[in-house]
Amino acid sequence: MEKDSLFLIGDSHTVCQDYALVGNDRGIDFLIISDGCSSSKDTDVGARILCLIAKDFIGSTMFNNRYRLEDRYTDFGHVVIRNARSSALSLGLDCGQALDATLIVCATDGERVIVFAYGDGNIIYHPWGAEPVCTNIHYESGAPYYLSYWGDKGRQKAYHDLFDAPLYLDYGAFKHTFKYNDPFTLEYQLESVSSMTICSDGLESFVQKPGCSSVNFRDLVPSMVGFKNIKGEFLKRRVDRHCADLKKCGIVHNDDLGMASMVFENRRDYNEVPY
Amino acid sequence: MPKIIPQDMDSLQVTGASGSSFQFSAVRIEDLGSTEYTLVTMAVDISGSTAAFRAELLASLKSAIEACAKSPRAENLLVRVLVFDDELEEIHGFKMLSTLDINSYTLQSGGMTALFDATYSGVGATVTYAEKLIDQDFNCNGIVFIITDGCDNASTSTPNMIKDAKLKAIQDEKIESLLTILIGINVNDRSVASALASFNTQASFDQYIEANNASKETLAKLASFVSKSISSQSQSLGTGGPSQALVF
Numbered sequence: 225m226e227k228d229s230l231f232l233i234g235d236s237h238t239v240c241q242d243y244a245l246v247g248n249d250r251g252i253d254f255l256i257i258s259d260g261c262s263s264s265k266d267t268d269v270g271a272r273i274l275c276l277i278a279k280d281f282i283g284s285t286m287f288n289n290r291y292r293l294e295d296r297y298t299d300f301g302h303v304v305i306r307n308a309r310s311s312a313l314s315l316g317l318d319c320g321q322a323l324d325a326t327l328i329v330c331a332t333d334g335e336r337v338i339v340f341a342y343g344d345g346n347i348i349y350h351p352w353g354a355e356p357v358c359t360n361i362h363y364e365s366g367a368p369y370y371l372s373y374w375g376d377k378g379r380q381k382a383y384h385d386l387f388d389a390p391l392y393l394d395y396g397a398f399k400h401t402f403k404y405n406d407p408f409t410l411e412y413q414l415e416s417v418s419s420m421t422i423c424s425d426g427l428e429s430f431v432q433k434p435g436c437s438s439v440n441f442r443d444l445v446p447s448m449v450g451f452k453n454i455k456g457e458f459l460k461r462r463v464d465r466h467c468a469d470l471k472k473c474g475i476v477h478n479d480d481l482g483m484a485s486m487v488f489e490n491r492r493d494y495n496e497v498p499y
Numbered sequence: 500m501p502k503i504i505p506q507d508m509d510s511l512q513v514t515g516a517s518g519s520s521f522q523f524s525a526v527r528i529e530d531l532g533s534t535e536y537t538l539v540t541m542a543v544d545i546s547g548s549t550a551a552f553r554a555e556l557l558a559s560l561k562s563a564i565e566a567c568a569k570s571p572r573a574e575n576l577l578v579r580v581l582v583f584d585d586e587l588e589e590i591h592g593f594k595m596l597s598t599l600d601i602n603s604y605t606l607q608s609g610g611m612t613a614l615f616d617a618t619y620s621g622v623g624a625t626v627t628y629a630e631k632l633i634d635q636d637f638n639c640n641g642i643v644f645i646i647t648d649g650c651d652n653a654s655t656s657t658p659n660m661i662k663d664a665k666l667k668a669i670q671d672e673k674i675e676s677l678l679t680i681l682i683g684i685n686v687n688d689r690s691v692a693s694a695l696a697s698f699n700t701q702a703s704f705d706q707y708i709e710a711n712n713a714s715k716e717t718l719a720k721l722a723s724f725v726s727k728s729i730s731s732q733s734q735s736l737g738t739g740g741p742s743q744a745l746v747f
Contacts (some may be wrong), residue, residue, distance in 0.1 A: 385505060452635045456532020461636035 227253060228459035234426060234469070235476040237262070241325070242424050243271040246280045250283030254331035255484035259345065261370070262479075270322035271314065274371070277307045278329055286340065286448075287333045297340050297407040300329075304464035305371045320379070323372040332486070337420055337460035339410040343368035346428070346441075348421040349412060357395065358445045361408065362388040362425070372420040373396030396442055419487040421449050423460075427479030433474045441481055444470075449488060459485045486490045506593025511631075513623030521616070523624040526577065528635050532578065535638035537733040538593055538629055538674075539567070539578045540621040541725070543606065544647035546584045548609035551683065556646075559718035561601045566726035568596045572733040581626065583617035584610025585653035593725035595626055606718055615654035618645050618661050618702060622679060626664065629674035638674040640741070642732045644725055645704075648713070650686045650694040658701035665703055676741035678732055680706045685713040708747045720747070 227246035233239070241260030248254070260267025260490075285300040304327065312319045326343025339347050341361055350356035353480045363369065364389035373379045383404075391408070393400040402408065412420070427448070429441040447466050451458050463483060470476070508524045543560060545553070558713070579592040590604060598637055603671045625641040632639045661679075668674050681704045683695045692709065699707035708724070710717050724747050731742035 453529050453531075455529060457534045461534045464638075465636040 225253060225486060226456075227255060227455045227460060227484070227486045228457055229257070229482075230400055230460045230463055231480065231482040232426075232463070233478070234479040234481065235427065236478045237480055240267045240269050240480045241271055242426060242480035243275050244266075244352040244482040244484045245275050245279065245482050247279055249279060249281075252283045252287060252331050252333055253486060254279065254282045254423050255420070255486055256327070257330050257345065257422050257424055257427070257484050259326045259327075259343070259480065260409065260419050261442055261483055264321040264324035266317050266322040267325050268317070270308075273308050273311050273327040274304065274325055274327050275321065277311060278304045278327060282329060282331050286329070286331050286338055287336075293338070293409050293411065294407040297409050300340060301342055301371055301374055302362075306373050308371075319372065321375075323464070324370050325372070326368055326424065327371055330420050330422050330484070330486070332414055333419075335414055337412040337414055339420075339422070341408040341410075342371045344425050344498055346404060346425070347410060348419075348423065348424040348445060349417065350419040350421070350449055351416050352418045356419075356421075356445055356449050358442055359410065360394040360396075360428070361391065362394065363387070363391050364405060365404070414488075417488060419449060419451070419485060421483060421485040424480065424482040426477055426479040427483075429477045429479035429481075430458060430470065431475060436478070439475055449484075449485065451485075454487045454489060458487065459483060502586075506529070507689070509593070509726050511624070511627055512616070513620060513627050519621060520687045521587065521620040523579065523620065523628075525579075525624075525628045526592075526594055528637075530580075530582045530632060531632075531637065535736045536575050536577050536632060537572070537736060538639065538641040539576055539669065539729050540546055540625055540641070540643040541580050542576070542617040542621045543580070543582050543646045544584075544605050544610045544614070544617075544649065545582045545610075546612040546613060546649060547609050548608075549648050553606050553608050553715060555571045555715050556591070556684075556716075556719045557604060559722045560606075561604060561723035562719065564601050565598060565724065567729055568599075570726070570730045570733070572730055573597070575736070580604070581617065582606060583621065584608070584700055585613050586610070587620055588611060593624075596621070598692065609655040613651050613664045613704065614645070614647050614651035614698070615652040615656045615658060615661065617642070618660070618679070619656035619664065621645060622661055622664050622668075625677060625679075625737075626668040626673050629668075631675065633692060638675060638736055640736055642678040642680070642729055644680050644682060644728075646682045646684060646721075647695070648683065648692060648745040649691055651698070658698055661702040671737070675736065675739065676732075678728070678741050679704045680708065680728065682730055684721070685710070687711045698742050705741070711723065
């Protein structure tokens with residue numbers, strides 16, 4: 225199994241507020257992305273803090289089968305934001321702004337793949353022998369419900385008063401509706417997965433210039449995850465090439481793009497019989 | 500005797516316009532992990548006339564490769580070394596610097612000079628492999644050094660074939676950029692100098708370096724020039740064009 229990540233600055237941005245990383249925590253392979261709010265201060269740093277804190281709690285929390293998945297989601301969110309606030313404070317950052325960032329984590333224990341999403345973004349599940357399926361998470365209000373609101377009653381009330389609107393899980397052909405602060409988890413059987421990719425909402429920001437007419441991001445997905453080879457920096461190679469080809473047609477991504485991917489060479493990647 | 504290709508390498512072919520073909524080897528693309536590579540070729544003349552400075556030439560070659568291995572771009576270089584007299588012999592195909600064993604390099608001088616064939620093989624192999632890399636989403640440019648002390652007298656390829664191959668590669672976007680550098684060493688015969696200058700023009704080299712001796716100092720300077728040129732070309736990856744020519 226191979227993993228790779230990337231974050232690219234948006235065409236209209238001066239600082240990249242997306243961050244992405246991959247790794248392994250206590251035998252659990254994971255992907256993490258975070259997308260900082262462009263109207264809050266220092267969220268480029270805050271996005272990194274969230275990712276770097278989250279990576280140390282995946283192994284102990286996400287696959288702890290003694291607890292229900294929704295409870296693990298809540299526990300994970302609380303432990304990440306608590307530790308992230310400490311780190312942000314020690315750096316002299318305003319926690320009421322710097323940590324306003326989404327967080328999406330995708331991890332596997334060799335049998336299942338679990339996704340926890342705190343905020344908007346996209347999860348691309350590519351099963352063996354079929355086309356990739358993109359699950360788009362978006363808030364009808366346009367304002368993600370960040371982890372930074374957890375435990376902050378003042379901000380939670382302000383969000384509720386301003387943005388009490390549903391969260392959509394959009395598969396393209398149909399969509400599910402949730403409350404904006406419902407736990408958001410996905411689970412897949414690993415043997416069905418040829419690749420998993422998580423993306424920030426930068427995937428939805430591709431526009432055709434001049435004029436900036438929007439491009440249907442779902443049309444871009446098959447090429448974004450159509451990896452020609454899966455060694456090393458496979459995601460960077462594919463996305464760099466795809467973005468370069470799009471740019472020749474005048475298509476650019478206005479927003480930062482954070483992505484992380486894991487690919488499996490064959491169905492038996494995790495099921496090799498030990499000698 | 501047929502050359503055995505290591506299991507981690509692929510054997511590929513360059514076909515010339517005259518119908519001649521050259522084999523070369525390269526690391527399997529599925530084993531490469533970076534996003535971009537500079538393909539480096541060093542073709543070294545081992546015709547009979549180079550026997551007098553063979554040891555210094557070998558030291559220079561090793562020194563150039565050792566310097567490249569210390570570069571911050573070392574992980575993005577794939578190096579091929581071939582030697583030529585009236586035949587071409589690939590010491591090794593395109594390989595990662597970290598896998599090279601320069602202590603195994605030897606130069607056995609003798610024979611005539613297939614200068615044009617060596618250049619065509621250098622350019623052709625670079626373009627052929629680059630095309631495969633780019634098809635697999637890698638970014639790729641190249642630099643080819645032809646090191647010789649004399650004129651061609653044994654080739655089937657022509658300077659025009661070399662020029663056309665290079666031009667077509669750039670026009671068809673088979674490679675981001677390709678620098679070709681002709682290096683004449685121990686050139687103190689006017690007719691040889693004239694022939695190499697003419698070859699430089701006809702084959703559309705980007706740079707021609709002429710040294711009128713093959714002393715230890717000159718070849719050490721050559722090694723430094725080669726490694727710096729490689730580093731410069733590697734840093735230009737992604738810019739769409741080649742690096743600036745360095746002064747020898």
